[in-house]
Amino acid sequence: METERPSPRYCNIDLWEPAEILEAMIEGQFAAVAAVRAAHPAIESAGLAIERRLKRGGRLVYMGAGTSGRLAVQDGAELMPTFGWPEERLLLLMAGGKNALLQAVEGAEDQEAQAVELARRNAIGPADVAIAVAASGTTPFTVACLRAAKEAGALAIGVANNRDTPLLKEADHAIFLDTGPEAIAGSTRMKAGTAQRITLLLLSSLVMIALGRVYDGLMVDVQASNKKLVRRSERILSRLSGRCHEDVQEALCRAGGSVKLAFLLLQGYGCDEAQAALDRADGHLRRAMSLIGEFHEDALEGTQPSTSGSRARATHE
Missing domain, CATH: 3.40.50.10490 (Glucose-6-phosphate isomerase like protein; domain 1)
Incomplete structure (x- = not known):
């Protein structure tokens, strides 16, 4: 050999x-x-x-x-x-x-x-x-x-x-x-x-x-098992969101330490909605953001009268 x-x-x-x-x-x-x-x-x-x-x-x-x-x-x-x-x-x-x-x-x-x-x-x-x-x-x-x-x-x-x-x-x-x-x-x-x-x-x-455990070159699934990793989670979230330290800490607390979930919370999404999107996206943060965006666009369109329907009514009148 x-x-x-x-x-x-x-x-x-x-x-x-x-x-x-x-x-x-x-x-x-x-x-x-x-x-x-x-x-x-x-x-x-x-x-x-x-x-x-x-x-x-x-x-x-x-x-x-x-x-x-x-x-x-x-x-x-x-x-x-x-x-x-x-x-x-x-x-x-x-x-x-x-x-x-x-x-x-x-x-x-x-x-x-x-x-x-x-x-x-x-x-x-x-x-x-x-x-x-x-x-x-x-x-x-x-x-x-x-x-x-x-x-x-x-x-x-x-x-x-x-x-x-x-x-x-x-x-x-x-x-x-x-x-x-x-x-x-x-x-x-x-x-x-x-x-x-x-x-x-x-x-x-x-x-x-x-498998979606890295986002934007950052380890967004890091486990904050010690003080150093807690600080790393906070730095990652600050960089991704641009939010202040207090907002980041609060979001991480609400998210149980999950950087991905905390990031979506800082975007204004609800906890259940954000978690459901992450589950549907198999943990991929980009896909989850896209799914939530599509859901909100569909919801917004559903509250507005369609242009084609308005035209049909105008023609009928």
Whole structure:
């Protein structure tokens, strides 16, 4: 496997000057970005497929082992505070469980039976999306987990740094990141890990934008779970509405902390009307505003006599 192969380029790295070592590792980070760029079409295709599947109300299921698993878990965990992704629609399957997030768990990545059991126990099904990450593309736990999810009907996304590996072959959408050998042979926490991190970031952000959780470049579904995020919600709403701090705070209070709902309230719409529009628009703020606008135009037209009717009466008279 390319990610395990020692490279002649770095064979004497321990003899280099510190500046040369750093330069070589920085060079590797640029190579990681280039690998992600080359995978652009695959990432886009996977993102659009994920968005379509999640409209069914299913879950995002991240799965992996070791460094790759930790990167997957990190990306998933960040969706809740950043985009307001519901906790009940997120599942993080890590070989070795929570203990493996902080330390290596002996033999965890080889546990195929555990992977299958986790998929079964968590009732992964056709509405769900499974995102499996493994630099090698051969990790038994991760491959078995993705296979079990796919067999249960879930959409299977595979991310790996070696071509034509089992993980990519199992996937409905395969994302191959061609990062090659590492400066420290086999240490896939380096450029392979960087490429995985960027890919997961791009993939999940694209999906959240497509699902309407970003408006005007702002995270309008942010969960204000601490003082910093409360202030962020207020700044977002101030920027969108142009209203004073007191008005913004009052609207957020009435809206239960929802930036989207508070914004519509500041436009003069009623709470029930605004929430109904957001529900009909599947949470897309632009669509909700358009729906409310159309409703008010229809209501206004309904209160005025039609021009054609007036003309008909005039002709009749």
